Amino acid sequence: MSTPPTVLITTDYLVPGDEVDRFLLDAGYTTRHRPLRGARERDELIAILDGAEGALIAGEPMTAEVFAQARALRAVVRTGVGYDSVDIAAATRAGVSVSNLPGVNANAVAEYTMALLLAQARRLVPVAAGVRAGRWPREDGHELRGRTLGLLGYGAAARAVVPLARAFGLSVLCTTGVPASRRDDASVRFVDLPELLAAADFLSLHTALTPATRHLIDASALARMRPTAHLVNTARGAIVDEAALADAVRTGRLAGAALDVAETEPLPADSPLRDVPGITVYSHLAGQTAEARRAAGLDGARELVAALRGRPRSSLNAHLLPPVRAGDHRAVAEPAVRRTIKRNEDEMTSTAATGDPAPGETVRILTPSGMLGAGFPPETVGRGLELGADVIAVDGGSTDSGPYYLGSGTPKTATAAVARDLRILLRASADAGIPLIIGSCGTSGTDSGVDWVAGIVDGILREESLDLKVARIYSEQTAAALKESLNEGRVHPLAPMGRLDAATLDDCSHIVGMMGHEPIVEALAAGADVVLAGRATDTAVAAAYPLMKGMPAGPTWHASKIVECGGQCTTDPRGGGVLATIDQDGFTIEPLDPSTACTPTSVAAHMLYETVDPFQMREPAGTLVVSDAVYTALDHRRVRVEGSRFELAGQHTIKLEGARVTGYETMSFTAIRDPRILARIEEWLALLEEVLAGRVRQTLGLDPPEYAVDIRPYGYNAVLGAIDPAAGRPREVGVMLLVNAPDQATATTIAKIANPLMLHLPTHDMDYLPSLAFATSPAETERGPAYEFVLNHVVDVDEPTDMFRIEITEDASHDR
Structure with missing residues (x-):
């Protein structure tokens, strides 16, 4: 009998014999409890991880060296929201899935935040200390009503603070760093950071710790705040320059601070925060309620088991994990996010030692036109294949033509035009042995639209005697299922829509959910040669295969945005499509027509197309940020782009469209x-x-x-x-x-x-x-x-594929 795999548990409130322990044992795992209390040395962490395939961790520093030494490790779950203690890039290189639990303690943190606001406003801590010292303090405090709360960050906890703050009569501001698609509460006014700092009576921090936010609240930021203002931090200590904060409070340039977190925990004896009147430091308790701990423990255990079985629900890097060699000890059962279509074993180019793509590994996306049925010169597709295209991706529709096509469930393109394009692309896919991906089939991505395109594909496969496996991904949603999500509080409006009511769902003739790349990846992983997707983001169609092959998310999503409309990013949009070559550092784009060019201006300008902010674009899994991107002309036809990044969202959402x-x-x-x-x-x-x-x-x-x-x-x-x-x-x-x-x-x-x-x-x-x-x-x-x-709303989902149905049909040429 084989030995059950081991999982390490370091979260201090999870103990042997509790319900989390029993859940893991019932799931077939052996548990190893090593609670974290205080700091833990690197060598000790490596030792207790030895042989463990999974880990439920507290706040240990999971560094590149730790991942390199933990050779059996396949999945890590943080029993909380923050994950700044984990080197995600190192975990990805090691093939380890890393998950957090977004929103698991949002209510606990929100209530605690309000407690800190009240304690600061009414001076409860110094009053209680005075009573203990034998005095009877009678100084007055301040009411919250009529004052302004500034939120730095707008994740689940910050959003949970808003209704509580409003109930106390506070006005709420938030920074404009929040993507427009998430500004779904009309009671919150979004302003830039300088205005937020200047206007807030209470500044509450709820953002993640990143290189960009480390010491964001420094001396210059504190100088912008009112002398009567208070700082509250329940996020991460290192967001605040502690020495600057201590100086500001000590000299009267800031009224006070309530800190639940510190840059070093437990608080060192020489911390500048010690013994500063007006600064109260607590012991990182915001999320520590019995209810939140139970939810974090059970949710974390479920996520760990799901990740070890290849189906993580809240992984931060599953879509970035590189391909895995056959027989690699890190391979997990049914790894849908990591399987790839491989025609030949010699295509397996990952290095076994590091999991990194081999030097020079790239993925090339061929986009023949902006829309299936719009037409393109056949020779441009041939040129794309000569240049080494790895995948053909093209959009099948959009909402540009108005609500009729969604409402009626009919396509706007002619059957003959779509068939003409498909015949060329299916032949190219079969000849080159590369997948063909089509999104938003039938214009609006309804189920009937998918079936319409599938019928055309089926006929061509039979006529051409092509041996291709076809996947259909359906994206239509029922009003009944969405009402359940609505009642659970999972549906949120996007500007300028208001809150959704059930009657509106009943009124819709068709409702579709807009998928990201994940359902497409799942279809490809199941062996599909042709993927016919219902409603999808324009970019997901192109991004799916590169992400599946381990390409970095920033360049992949940026390249996918640029190619979405084919030749529109060139100097002659009539000349056909483009080819994007993605690598570990960025991407290169060139037109398929030799007489046409891509220029830095023509490429960069496409970020203006259909985006509220030309430097950001929201996808179901997160936000593409191109503010640091650099566009360089390699020659008179090709452009190189580097500096794009992709910021994962705390909550995966699916946008709804209905007519x-x-x-x-x-x-x-x-x-x-x-x-x-x-x-x-x-x-x-x-x-x-x-x-x-x-x-x-x-x-x-x-x-x-x-x-x-x-x-x-x-x-x-x-x-x-x-x-x-x-x-x-x-x-x-x-x-x-x-x-x-x-x-x-x-x-x-x-x-x-x-x-x-x-x-x-x-x-x-x-x-x-x-x-x-x-x-x-x-x-x-x-x-x-x-x-x-009538629908411009998003649904919070536990898994990116939950709302979509995949059907795979073997090749249609079986009776030829």
């Missing part, structure tokens, strides 16, 4: 050349709307909002409206009338009532009936149901 019917539309279109009307076009448009409303009231007894009309004067200001800068009389104007009503018959009737007005309506000063020009006969075109987008 519902707003009514039924009928359209009419007429053209105006009459110079007297054109000279007073705005007056005529207002008159048309006024007279039409009166006649509809007389004829049908209806008034808005029982119906709606939209009058658009093309050639005047139909596109820009009131902000159109043009002056002077237009030469001709085409007037589109869109009528929206609860049913098609009513919409058409109203359009017909408008017919004589759109043919002969004079202005008030005209002594004749003008003749305008309808574009069609009949003038009215019934457009059917009209839709509107």
